[in-house]
Amino acid sequence: MAATQVVITLALAVLMPRPVGRWGKKAVFAAGCALGAAGGLVVFLAPAEAPWLAVAGMVLAQLSAATVSILTWALIADTVEYGEWKTGVRVQGINYALLAATRKLGMGFGGGLVAFALAWGGYSSSVQEQAAPTLTAIRAAAGLLPAALVLAAVVIMSWYRLTDQKHAELVAGLQKSR
Numbered sequence: 001m002a003a004t005q006v007v008i009t010l011a012l013a014v015l016m017p018r019p020v021g022r023w024g025k026k027a028v029f030a031a032g033c034a035l036g037a038a039g040g041l042v043v044f045l046a047p048a049e050a051p052w053l054a055v056a057g058m059v060l061a062q063l064s065a066a067t068v069s070i071l072t073w074a075l076i077a078d079t080v081e082y083g084e085w086k087t088g089v090r091v092q093g094i095n096y097a098l099l100a101a102t103r104k105l106g107m108g109f110g111g112g113l114v115a116f117a118l119a120w121g122g123y124s125s126s127v128q129e130q131a132a133p134t135l136t137a138i139r140a141a142a143g144l145l146p147a148a149l150v151l152a153a154v155v156i157m158s159w160y161r162l163t164d165q166k167h168a169e170l171v172a173g174l175q176k177s178r
Contacts, residue, residue, distance in 0.1 A: 001058060008059075009066040016070050024164045025078075029071045029157055033150040036064025040147025044139045057143065064150060072099070075160070078167050085170040110149070117141035 019028050042057025076099050077092075084090040121137020123130065130138070 001055075001062070004059060005062045005066070008062050009069070012063070012066045013070055016067070020071070020074070020164075025071055025074055026157060026160060026163070029068060029075075030154050032064050032067025032071065033154045033157075034064075035060050035067070036150035037147040039064060040143040040145075040150070042143070044143030044147070061146060068150070068153065078162055081167065081171055081174060082162055085174055110145075113145055114141045117145060 016028070019031075023031075039057045039060030039062075042060065043054050044057075046054035046057060076095055080090065080092040080095050083095070117137050117140055118134075121134040121140075123134050123137065
């Protein structure tokens, strides 16, 4: 699955400009998150007799993660230019440092939520076979929790007002002022 994530990310990095150019960053971000929510639901609902279905759900989730990750870097670059346009000061170092910090906090928070879900489900590494509630908790941690979080990202992104058109206008203004 890790190799699949690398391949997906590299392929999307090359392909991403086309959908972004056509629909905009915000719409592609939301579509990527929708893929992640669908993938999470597939992972949660896949029957034990069809592990290939859970793997397909994970691939959808990986497409989502790669899309969101690639677009996050583009959105941060846009906010650097917005900040320069708004204040006259270019502070990309602060923006990227905040991104790095929030990504690390998010990874810690996500890992903590997964650990909490496993503990809540009664996971024990010492048993051969996990109980039914534990299996449900594992499925929820691998599927429902990520699905809920990417849907929350769509809600948060709905407040993002820097459209691609507005960004192009402010970049043109910055170039004139330089």
